Amino acid sequence: MxxxxxxxxxxxxxxxxxxxxxxxxxxxxxxxxxxxxxxxxxxxxxxxxxxxxxxxxxxxxxxxxxxxxxxxxxxLGGMRELTFDADTGIATASPAVKGGVELTPFLAEHGRMFPGGHCETVGLGGFLLQGGQGWNSRRWGWGCENVVGIDVVTADGELVHANEAQHADLFWAARGSGPGFFGVVTRFHLRTHPAEPMFHDTRVFALDDLEPLLHWLHDVLPQLGVAVEPVVAATRVGRPETVLLLHTTFTGDQDPLLDTVPCRALEHFHGPTTIAEENVAMTLQNPEGYRYAADSQWTDADAATLYPLLRDLYAELPTEHSFSIWYGWAPARRLPDMAFSLERNVYLATYAIWSDAAADERHRDWVHGHHARLAEVGDGVYLGDSDFSRRPDAFMAEPNRARLEEIRARRDPDGLFVSYEMGR
Ligand SMILES: Cc1cc2nc3c(=O)[nH]c(=O)nc-3n(C[C@H](O)[C@H](O)[C@H](O)COP(=O)(O)OP(=O)(O)OC[C@H]3O[C@@H](n4cnc5c(N)ncnc54)[C@H](O)[C@@H]3O)c2cc1C
Missing domain, CATH: 3.30.43.10 (Uridine Diphospho-n-acetylenolpyruvylglucosamine Reductase, domain 2)
Incomplete structure (x- = not known):
């Protein structure tokens, strides 16, 4: 030690x-x-x-x-196991394995894919425990829906295997409790998917087109295929005063609905892509060595309600790398019974990214201030993009949160594992 x-x-x-x-x-x-x-x-x-x-x-x-x-x-950074069973399609991975840099190329050798994080260096441990919003997740489900078992060291200091049939309470909790989980997961057992062709489309619009763009997106979202991930990104990397409409599909082509966009694109790039190529772009947008503050919001609010809030936010991005996304999530199916239980039509997330330590509180205020206003028209946050030291918010449906605390009281009665309260 x-x-x-x-x-x-x-x-x-x-x-x-x-x-x-x-x-x-x-x-x-x-x-x-x-x-x-x-x-x-x-x-x-x-x-x-x-x-x-x-x-x-x-x-x-x-x-x-x-x-x-x-x-x-x-x-757990020193534990680095990765295995794949071709008969079952099940992979096992240590929690510190990185979804993009390590799991993706490993599975590609076997013609398989997994909904790992959009940024290649994210560890599987925190990602899967909190939900896991990964590639093709609108279709393949949250990362945690693709966990079929975990090996976990409990508060009693016992190593057990948990799945739907054994230690099912631990398995239920591990799929969504994130930083409130009461055990050390030492291995994930993952359902993988046959590799699919991937397609990318980016259109650049003037920020002044945001209002018609949002109205149109909210209108077409219910009809978009579940293999399409539609994202509006406000970023200052590239052309100023613009927003990007990005979408990736796992069908090998674009969804024709996207061509009905009512605004004129200033630029348009599209073509076949791979998770590895997309990861490069994500790494440019999330550079290492910078200071970050992030916040999120789930919402069912309509475009007219969201537009003025997002317009203000997008126009004020404080630094070159800072960005904010509108992600058309539109859940198409019921979630399975697990701790993860909060999702809505649209996911909003904002990331302030800077390098001067003296600006920490200013940028934190900016992110959490905007998201406090979005929270007035929303229904809670995603643990992956939250910072409760500044702005606690709901992250699970109430009955699931109550059940989680009931399991915690049985499994970790002495509070051996830290939970959601962390101080500043
Ligand atoms: C650049 C970047 C891009 C991101 N992109 C995405 C994305 O596309 N989709 C998405 O969903 N999220 C994304 N995130 C958020 C990220 O998934 C979460 O922050 C997640 O917690 C990271 O997992 P980790 O293991 O790397 O983190 P850690 O900081 O190591 O873990 C976070 C917490 O999870 C718990 N935990 C982790 N491992 C274990 C374990 N083995 N057993 C028990 N508890 C454990 C602990 O409470 C720990 O403090 C991104 C984050 C960054 C920095």
């Missing part, structure tokens, strides 16, 4: 946090297990010493959920 005062402690505590705005919180110590037996030892050590446990897989949580005052931080 690396403890406060030991050489390299600060690096061990926050070095693998993606966000360059590192938290000032101080863990009681950091351990880097390389085997499941070492994870068991770490959980038992925390219990013996009267410490809580926090966990890190890929380190991509914007709010650095893994770094908690006084907790023993179990950093």
């Amino acid at each position: 690396i403890a406060p005062g030991d050489p390299g402690f600060r690096e061990a505590a926050v070095g693998r946090v993606f966000n360059a705005r590192k938290p000032s919180r101080t863990p009681a110590g950091v351990v880097f297990p390389e085997t499941e037996a070492e994870v068991v030892d770490a959980v038992r050590l925390a219990r013996t010493r009267g410490r809580q446990v926090s966990i890190r897989s890929g380190g991509h949580s914007w709010a650095a959920w893994s770094v908690r005052d006084g907790a023993l931080l179990i950093d």
